[in-house]
Amino acid sequence: MLLVKDVCKSFFPGTINEKIALKDVTVEMQEGEFVTLIGGNGAGKSTLLNCVAGVYGVNRGSVYVDDIDVTRLPEHKRAAVLGRVFQDPMMGTAANMGIEENLALAYRRGEKRGLRWGITRKERELYRRHLERLELGLEDRMDIKVGLLSGGQRQALTLLMATLKKPKVLLLDEHTAALDPKTAQRVLEITQQLVEENNLTTMMVTHNMRDAIKYGNRLIMMHEGQIVLDINGEEKKKLTVEDLLRRFGQVSGEEFANDRALLS
Amino acid sequence: MLDIITGAISLGLLWAVMTIGVFITYRILNIADLTVEGSIAMGAAIAAQGITMGLNPFLATALALAGGMAAGLITGLLHTQLKIPALLSGILTMIALWSVNLRIMGKANISLLRMNTVYTFLESFGMDKTYAIIVLGLLLVLALVSLLYWFFGTEIGSAIRVTGNNPHMARALGINTNTTLILGLIISNGLVAFSGALIAQSQSYADVQMGTGSIVIGLASVIIGEVLFGRQHFFGRLTALVLGAVTYRIIIALVLKLGMPANDLKLFTAITVAIALSLPVIKQYLNPHRFREVE
Numbered sequence A: 001m002l003l004v005k006d007v008c009k010s011f012f013p014g015t016i017n018e019k020i021a022l023k024d025v026t027v028e029m030q031e032g033e034f035v036t037l038i039g040g041n042g043a044g045k046s047t048l049l050n051c052v053a054g055v056y057g058v059n060r061g062s063v064y065v066d067d068i069d070v071t072r073l074p075e076h077k078r079a080a081v082l083g084r085v086f087q088d089p090m091m092g093t094a095a096n097m098g099i100e101e102n103l104a105l106a107y108r109r110g111e112k113r114g115l116r117w118g119i120t121r122k123e124r125e126l127y128r129r130h131l132e133r134l135e136l137g138l139e140d141r142m143d144i145k146v147g148l149l150s151g152g153q154r155q156a157l158t159l160l161m162a163t164l165k166k167p168k169v170l171l172l173d174e175h176t177a178a179l180d181p182k183t184a185q186r187v188l189e190i191t192q193q194l195v196e197e198n199n200l201t202t203m204m205v206t207h208n209m210r211d212a213i214k215y216g217n218r219l220i221m222m223h224e225g226q227i228v229l230d231i232n233g234e235e236k237k238k239l240t241v242e243d244l245l246r247r248f249g250q251v252s253g254e255e256f257a258n259d260r261a262l263l264s
Numbered sequence B: 001m002l003d004i005i006t007g008a009i010s011l012g013l014l015w016a017v018m019t020i021g022v023f024i025t026y027r028i029l030n031i032a033d034l035t036v037e038g039s040i041a042m043g044a045a046i047a048a049q050g051i052t053m054g055l056n057p058f059l060a061t062a063l064a065l066a067g068g069m070a071a072g073l074i075t076g077l078l079h080t081q082l083k084i085p086a087l088l089s090g091i092l093t094m095i096a097l098w099s100v101n102l103r104i105m106g107k108a109n110i111s112l113l114r115m116n117t118v119y120t121f122l123e124s125f126g127m128d129k130t131y132a133i134i135v136l137g138l139l140l141v142l143a144l145v146s147l148l149y150w151f152f153g154t155e156i157g158s159a160i161r162v163t164g165n166n167p168h169m170a171r172a173l174g175i176n177t178n179t180t181l182i183l184g185l186i187i188s189n190g191l192v193a194f195s196g197a198l199i200a201q202s203q204s205y206a207d208v209q210m211g212t213g214s215i216v217i218g219l220a221s222v223i224i225g226e227v228l229f230g231r232q233h234f235f236g237r238l239t240a241l242v243l244g245a246v247t248y249r250i251i252i253a254l255v256l257k258l259g260m261p262a263n264d265l266k267l268f269t270a271i272t273v274a275i276a277l278s279l280p281v282i283k284q285y286l287n288p289h290r291f292r293e294v295e
Helices: A045-053 A099-107 A121-134 A151-164 A181-198 A209-214 A233-238 A241-263 B002-029 B035-052 B057-080 B086-105 B129-151 B155-165 B167-172 B177-203 B214-229 B234-257 B262-286
Strands: A002-011 A019-029 A034-039 A060-065 A082-085 A169-173 A201-205 A218-223 A226-232 B109-111 B205-207
Touching: A002 A045, A019 A045, A019 A060, A019 A218, A019 A226, A034 A045, A034 A209, A045 A060, A045 A082, A045 A169, A045 A201, A082 A151, A099 A121, A099 A151, A099 B155, A121 A151, A151 A181, A209 A241, A218 A241, A226 A233, A226 A241, B002 B035, B002 B129, B002 B155, B002 B177, B002 B214, B002 B234, B035 B057, B035 B086, B035 B109, B035 B177, B035 B205, B035 B214, B057 B086, B057 B177, B129 B155, B129 B177, B129 B234, B155 B167, B155 B177, B167 B177, B177 B205, B214 B234, B214 B262, B234 B262
Parallel strands: A034 A201, A034 A218, A082 A169, A169 A201
Antiparallel strands: A002 A019, A002 A060, A218 A226, B109 B205
16 A cells, blocks of 8 residues: 655755665555554654655655555645644644634545535535544534644544545654643544544554554554564564563664774 | 715725735735735736726726736746745845836826726716725625635635645645645735726826835735724625725825825834734733733
8 A cells, every 4th residue: 555665865965964864764554554653763753754745755765655656746746645644733734714624625635626615514514423423522613713722632633634535544743742641542542443444554653652552553663764673463462662672772772883883 | 074084985995905915915825925016006007008008997907907917926936936935026026017017107107187997987977086986996895805705715715725824734635835825826916906907097197106015005904904893704804804994094094184294104004014913912011921822
């Protein structure tokens, strides 16, 4: 469903500030896979996600969604097949527009927009049913401005918007990092629910090891722009935070040793 | 006194068209577009030159609208394709339009005295020119407000609104924000030039300088409208702009009547806008215990 092939990405190439964010990264995801992507700061998790989404172009390599090469497509064209939720709750919704207006915009993702009315009565019913299932009480105030909602409510709404029209791949970029633990838990439950119901191919960036283990059926760990760990199936189910910490230490330690060896 | 008020109302209705144009860039697209200073004069220039050359005044006004749209397109391309900041793109087009407008007119101003204008046919019913302007202005403004209310409710219109509100989200939802920005700038400057054409015909002359300071007048009208007549609903917001533009003209007429020298007008307007724009900060300063974030 998603294939990232030999992708390299560096920022400010050719300058003294050059930063290599991705080094020949290759990931292939099957339909229905739910990958949690974990790693330290600057590991390249978000860069990888943004390269898939088209926010950044890649320096080398290709990105395929459902066997279609999207490497050269701009962000808004790729949006037709991607659902996205951002870390910042402000980023996924339009604060000055109503809940239903936001949903109506999302409902038309990937469609040609014309001079038809932006929202129909039939859609409103559909939105109401979807909102009811979030159990946040939003269904009774669909015309209020999204700016009046809390961060958690906005993230839940963004999740609904990202999945309202089924995406080929759902990209979640630390979408609970800005929320308090309890709200984050609730938003993760909603995520799980939406992913399962729609059998969505999902890539979720997180820096919470517990969440990375608890959710999804495959775990990828990145370090310094490379994939250093990729586990799925039974192995993933048995994984503990201690295992993960140990593996992380091993991997980063080795890396460090290698660098030293090169320098000496 | 009544003359002053009706005069202010007639002028306000024509400037309301321009105010709506400014609202589209300033409030909906969330950019300060200075192209309008050039496009309002361009509208006047095209209409005046067209009428002098013997064109039907309505056709000349339509050409003015088209000219303004072209100006908006240029600013849009500078901003989205060449990545020049919006403010600077507008300034570049504005400066360029100064020369373009002089070329259109061939001189710095054109008189339209004793020529056919869009108001002539109403005057031929025995209506005084000021009332003719009010009648036509009201009809146009009403039609425009309805048209824009419809347009910004459509799928494309919603896409333009969300572009100004949250461009990241817009792109994530498959909206080409370059296209929507250009579209908004085209509509905005088309309206501003249209307004310039109407104003030139109402005052019976077009002048290359008439755009100077117009952005501030437009902003003042937007803000007065929002503060005094502001509504949540989009139709209410559009109507508030019209009332704001008219109120602005009435205020100006009154302060002039009270003896303020006309040369101080721009200073007065600039101070009014500066105060209005800083109201949120002033309020917070006066009330330090309230740290609620204002959208």
